Amino acid sequence: MPQRVLVIGGMGAIGIWVVRELIERGEQVVVLDTQDQSPFLVDLNGRFEFVAGDITDLPHLVQVMRNRDIGHVIHLAAVLFQCDDNPPLGFSVNTMGTLNVLEAARAAAVARLVFTSAKAVYGQIRGEHAHPTYRPVTEDAPQAPDSIYGASKLAAERAGLHYARRFGVDFVALRLASLYGPGRLSRHGALAITSEMVERARAQQPMKVAQGGEQGEDILYTRDAARGIVCAAFAPTPRDRVFNISSGRPTSLHEFAGAVRGLYPDAEIDIGPGLDYWAMGKQYYSVLDSTRAREQLDFTPRFSLDAGIRDYVRILDALKAGRGLDQ
Numbered sequence: 001m002p003q004r005v006l007v008i009g010g011m012g013a014i015g016i017w018v019v020r021e022l023i024e025r026g027e028q029v030v031v032l033d034t035q036d037q038s039p040f041l042v043d044l045n046g047r048f049e050f051v052a053g054d055i056t057d058l059p060h061l062v063q064v065m066r067n068r069d070i071g072h073v074i075h076l077a078a079v080l081f082q083c084d085d086n087p088p089l090g091f092s093v094n095t096m097g098t099l100n101v102l103e104a105a106r107a108a109a110v111a112r113l114v115f116t117s118a119k120a121v122y123g124q125i126r127g128e129h130a131h132p133t134y135r136p137v138t139e140d141a142p143q144a145p146d147s148i149y150g151a152s153k154l155a156a157e158r159a160g161l162h163y164a165r166r167f168g169v170d171f172v173a174l175r176l177a178s179l180y181g182p183g184r185l186s187r188h189g190a191l192a193i194t195s196e197m198v199e200r201a202r203a204q205q206p207m208k209v210a211q212g213g214e215q216g217e218d219i220l221y222t223r224d225a226a227r228g229i230v231c232a233a234f235a236p237t238p239r240d241r242v243f244n245i246s247s248g249r250p251t252s253l254h255e256f257a258g259a260v261r262g263l264y265p266d267a268e269i270d271i272g273p274g275l276d277y278w279a280m281g282k283q284y285y286s287v288l289d290s291t292r293a294r295e296q297l298d299f300t301p302r303f304s305l306d307a308g309i310r311d312y313v314r315i316l317d318a319l320k321a322g323r324g325l326d327q
């Protein structure tokens with residue numbers, strides 16, 4: 001029997017597209033998550049197995065990986081917003097949870113474990129890497145997270161590298177760029193400004209962002225990120241273990257709005273000038289160098305900005321009409 005792929009956190013905003021991509025490839029998929037459904041997977045009910053589980057439960061993870069003949073693990077489960085107010089939860093899920101996944105992967109001798117890390121491990125971006133030059137940040141750039149989320153992710157990455165060196169676990173960490181796509185707005189609210197812009201334009205609702213029209217950021221369509229994750233799971237022999245998954249170029253918020261207006265010319269989008277559209281007072285905006293992923297994982301984004309926005313709207317329309325989401 002061919003081995004299965006375990007997608008941990010497969011009901012989340014990125015996981016749903018990873019699951020779809022895997023099923024499209026003909027893989028047998030098992031999803032482990034604390035939440036048992038997503039509207040974006042309803043049309044695939046019965047085509048994957050769902051296991052209710054929590055990554056803080058090591059014995060259960062070992063049991064799932066061993067009993068279901070898991071060959072590859074894609075681990076996306078994390079807490080994001082809760083980290084600031086509840087640091088113990090952040091480290092418990094993002095770091096200790098990942099250690100459990102590593103331990104289980106070692107015990108079950110899986111072929112590869114892909115971990116979704118975050119650009120937050122780089123911390124604030126300054127100098128030539130920031131506006132207006134946006135020199136791409138490579139994977140070897142200094143990692144100085146200044147948030148609990150970033151620190152919890154970096155600790156998990158380092159643990160993964162240790163498991164690779166010490167125990168031979170084939171561990172790959174991916175640092176994802178900022179994303180837009182169906183499913184993000186409902187899960188990531190205020191941070192999902194670009195997703196909100198698309199959804200408001202489609203719903204003929206005005207969109208106002210107080211500042212930041214000139215701010216550039218590396219923005220990737222979620223389905224491209226999912227493909228990058230799947231590429232990493234099956235790439236034959238990557239030399240490195242840490243990869244940026246990104247568009248590799250800056251997109252300003254004005255540019256993004258222009259692409260939305262390309263589809264909805266009458267969209268009421270009002271964006272203030274200047275930088276920092278998240279109004280966090282921190283410079284997290286950057287472009288991630290994508291050379292390593294292109295060369296070793298054979299990953300390049302498939303969706304241009306226009307194509308990504310069109311696909312996003314197509315999926316929301318299909319969901320509303322109760323149609324399958326695949327073209």
Ligand SMILES: NC(=O)c1ccc[n+]([C@@H]2O[C@H](COP(=O)([O-])OP(=O)(O)OC[C@H]3O[C@@H](n4cnc5c(N)ncnc54)[C@H](O)[C@@H]3O)[C@@H](O)[C@H]2O)c1
Binds near residue numbers: 032035075078093178
């Ligand atoms: N730019 C970036 O750096 C960036 C961007 C997006 C996502 N990411 C990373 O990608 C991954 C997926 O992100 P997302 O946007 O899909 O997040 P999400 O919150 O939408 O999905 C996470 C999923 O994990 C599940 N989960 C949470 N805690 C769990 C636990 N203890 N046990 C089992 N399942 C649990 C949730 O129910 C959810 O379905 C995360 O690891 C995130 O850190 C990084």
